[in-house]
Amino acid sequence: MRISAKTQDRIHRLAAERHYRPSSVAQALRSQRTRTVGVVFPDVQETFMNRVLKGIETELHPADYRLMISTSYFNGETEAKNVRNLLDHEVDGLLIVPYAPFRGEAHVFDHLAEIVERDVPAVAIDRYVPGVLDAAVVADDFTAARRGVEALIAGGCGSVGYVGFDLEITSLAERYRGYQTALETAELDGETILLTERNPAAGDLHSRLARLSADGAMPDGFLVSSNGLSYRMWRILDALGEKRTKLAKFGEDPHWAETGMIQIRQPHEELGQRAARRICTMIADGITTGEREVLSAEWASDKEDGI
Amino acid sequence: MRISAKTQDRIHRLAAERHYRPSSVAQALRSQRTRTVGVVFPDVQETFMNRVLKGIETELHPADYRLMISTSYFNGETEAKNVRNLLDHEVDGLLIVPYAPFRGEAHVFDHLAEIVERDVPAVAIDRYVPGVLDAAVVADDFTAARRGVEALIAGGCGSVGYVGFDLEITSLAERYRGYQTALETAELDGETILLTERNPAAGDLHSRLARLSADGAMPDGFLVSSNGLSYRMWRILDALGEKRTKLAKFGEDPHWAETGMIQIRQPHEELGQRAARRICTMIADGITTGEREVLSAEWASDKEDGI
DNA sequence: GTGAAAGCGCTAACAT
DNA sequence: ATGTTAGCGCTTTCAC
Numbered sequence: 341m342r343i344s345a346k347t348q349d350r351i352h353r354l355a356a357e358r359h360y361r362p363s364s365v366a367q368a369l370r371s372q373r374t375r376t377v378g379v380v381f382p383d384v385q386e387t388f389m390n391r392v393l394k395g396i397e398t399e400l401h402p403a404d405y406r407l408m409i410s411t412s413y414f415n416g417e418t419e420a421k422n423v424r425n426l427l428d429h430e431v432d433g434l435l436i437v438p439y440a441p442f443r444g445e446a447h448v449f450d451h452l453a454e455i456v457e458r459d460v461p462a463v464a465i466d467r468y469v470p471g472v473l474d475a476a477v478v479a480d481d482f483t484a485a486r487r488g489v490e491a492l493i494a495g496g497c498g499s500v501g502y503v504g505f506d507l508e509i510t511s512l513a514e515r516y517r518g519y520q521t522a523l524e525t526a527e528l529d530g531e532t533i534l535l536t537e538r539n540p541a542a543g544d545l546h547s548r549l550a551r552l553s554a555d556g557a558m559p560d561g562f563l564v565s566s567n568g569l570s571y572r573m574w575r576i577l578d579a580l581g582e583k584r585t586k587l588a589k590f591g592e593d594p595h596w597a598e599t600g601m602i603q604i605r606q607p608h609e610e611l612g613q614r615a616a617r618r619i620c621t622m623i624a625d626g627i628t629t630g631e632r633e634v635l636s637a638e639w640a641s642d643k644e645d646g647i
Numbered sequence: 648m649r650i651s652a653k654t655q656d657r658i659h660r661l662a663a664e665r666h667y668r669p670s671s672v673a674q675a676l677r678s679q680r681t682r683t684v685g686v687v688f689p690d691v692q693e694t695f696m697n698r699v700l701k702g703i704e705t706e707l708h709p710a711d712y713r714l715m716i717s718t719s720y721f722n723g724e725t726e727a728k729n730v731r732n733l734l735d736h737e738v739d740g741l742l743i744v745p746y747a748p749f750r751g752e753a754h755v756f757d758h759l760a761e762i763v764e765r766d767v768p769a770v771a772i773d774r775y776v777p778g779v780l781d782a783a784v785v786a787d788d789f790t791a792a793r794r795g796v797e798a799l800i801a802g803g804c805g806s807v808g809y810v811g812f813d814l815e816i817t818s819l820a821e822r823y824r825g826y827q828t829a830l831e832t833a834e835l836d837g838e839t840i841l842l843t844e845r846n847p848a849a850g851d852l853h854s855r856l857a858r859l860s861a862d863g864a865m866p867d868g869f870l871v872s873s874n875g876l877s878y879r880m881w882r883i884l885d886a887l888g889e890k891r892t893k894l895a896k897f898g899e900d901p902h903w904a905e906t907g908m909i910q911i912r913q914p915h916e917e918l919g920q921r922a923a924r925r926i927c928t929m930i931a932d933g934i935t936t937g938e939r940e941v942l943s944a945e946w947a948s949d950k951e952d953g954i
Numbered sequence: 955g956t957g958a959a960a961g962c963g964c965t966a967a968c969a970t
Numbered sequence: 971a972t973g974t975t976a977g978c979g980c981t982t983t984c985a986c
Contacts, residue, residue, distance in 0.1 A: 359764075359765075361734075361735055363676075363737065364735055364736050364737060365672060365675045365676045365681060365737055366676055368672045369670075369672045369673055369676050374672060376715075376736075384691055384697060384700065385694070385697040387692070390691060390692040393691065393718075394718075397717070397718060401717075401728075401732075406715055406717075406732065406733075406736055407715065407716060407717065408683075408713055408714065408715055408716075409714060409715075409716045410704070410708075410713075410714065411700075411701075411704060421708075425708075425713065426713075427668075428668055428671055429671050429683075429713055430670065430671060430672055457666075458666075571901075571903035571904075572903070574903070575903060594878075596878035596879070596881070596882060597878075597904040
């Protein structure tokens with residue numbers, strides 16, 4: 341540095357006076373780096389996504405990355421459009437909670453393949469797409485589900501059912517596997533209810549439960565694979581007069597509406613943070629592929645009251 | 648067009664083959680337009696913000712604008728940082744739900760002034776900052792509050808209290824004004840409880856209500872200025888054994904946890920849409936200032952059961 | 955150690 | 971009607 345302190349000062353003052361700001365667009369063009377990370381969620385509204393987002397923000401803002409968020413609203417085409425849009429915006433990296441189709445539903449992930457093709461670093465969150473998006477940060481859904489079922493059993497359940505959406509999604513598969521393992525280990529009977537639609541009105545949850553109730557075959561407890569679904573279960577069981585059926589669910593009640601279900605908490609915020617950290621190093625190192633990273637979940641054993 | 652169809656076709660095919668994509672960064676540098684709109688929220692988690700966001704998305708995506716979202720988490724400094732960050736990213740326009748300080752709290756909005764200074768089109772949503780950010784799309788909080796109180800009175804309340812945060816925010820001021828007007832018109836007594844902290848644990852809501860209860864001075868009903876607060880009220884009244892006190896609140900219960908409060912619905916999604924539409928025309932016309940636009944709110948008169 | 959120049963990918967204005 | 975060029979604001983390289 342041979343520029344006199346005086347000159348430096350003068351320049352700085354002038355810059356400040358005229359409100360000089362380096363143009364990030366020009367920087368981006370020159371450096372081929374936009375310092376922008378794209379984020380794709382199925383829905384920002386779900387508390388789960390919210391926490392993930394918070395984790396991402398806390399990690400990425402200090403690292404001077406901007407976020408470009410878009411929502412697919414559980415629609416494959418919208419997700420594809422959003423991803424392409426983000427890629428066209430030349431984001432440096434992509435964080436994505438991939439949309440999950442129902443089992444057997446037509447589903448393309450050309451847009452995910454395109455991410456890889458275009459050599460854009462990407463990290464999947466909460467679930468992964470085998471062979472396409474393996475770099476991922478996920479929760480230990482297997483163990484969490486297993487512990488949830490164990491808690492139900494410890495609470496006195498002699499039979500435990502499973503209720504979930506029939507989605508082609510790795511995290512749900514793991515949960516179901518955890519459920520089955522717990523059941524086999526305890527040598528108990530089960531009852532699996534898989535919903536083939538997201539629509540709360542349609543679907544046969546109510547009729548299936550009604551039949552179980554009528555037949556006197558209602559399990560003592562259920563593991564419910566997602567939070568929203570747990571409230572449907574809760575209401576239906578209440579309506580059927582099955583007040584003794586216990587529920588364990590993935591997700592948490594708001595403090596002002598405790599249902600008494602066993603709650604399996606997952607490290608949502610940490611999921612976001614870890615994914616964000618990964619994407620940073622991937623961008624820095626020019627790496628576009630990576631391993632799966634599994635974070636362990638918590639399960640609340642202090643609230644085993646059933647519904 | 649004198650280019651032969653054959654040539655056009657060849658060029659297009661070649662472009663597709665080599666995966667040619669026009670660089671939006673270069674386009675931005677050249678055209679001085681990033682086709683990006685910045686969005687600043689206090690918190691994405693609140694259903695209110697979520698709906699607004701959805702409205703913004705449905706309007707802005709088809710118009711080929713990208714969104715750059717950031718969250719201030721009810722922190723003035725974070726908001727300022729986010730806004731500056733967005734401005735530095737050369738967003739074409741800014742949509743902002745301004746952070747609201749508690750009355751008397753030190754508060755700067757240099758960053759909002761800076762938006763105006765830098766001639767960036769901006770629209771405030773749900774509330775406005777008089778003299779600084781007047782271009783805004785807000786709900787008719789005055790009438791909504793008034794109707795809410797009227798519904799309580801129609802439900803048999805001979806006295807109606809008001810509970811809200813003591814925030815310096817135009818929408819809350821309007822709600823309080825609506826409450827007062829309804830009260831004066833009906834020539835009824837009231838009781839105002841203004842909370843000076845966001846923290847649920849602290850604050851004197853519980854003690855104030857307990858005193859009213861002990862003195863036998865509990866109003867027959869309350870207008871609660873925000874959704875989160877309504878659940879605190881609900882729980883406290885329940886704990887105090889004040890089961891007959893009716894509540895009207897801004898916000899909605901989730902379908903699986905109906906509390907029976909009178910719910911004042913606001914046109915959140917439309918708020919977002921209108922603001923998005925405004926920002927589009929402002930960008931197109933190079934306009935950076937505008938009027939306030941007031942959308943009327945709905946109030947649910949079909950659920951007047953009290954708590 | 956400092957200053958000049960080239961060029962990132964595009965588009966608008968300009969010659970042909 | 972088509973082809974060429976300058977330049978958006980920055981950074982990196984290369985002379986000095």
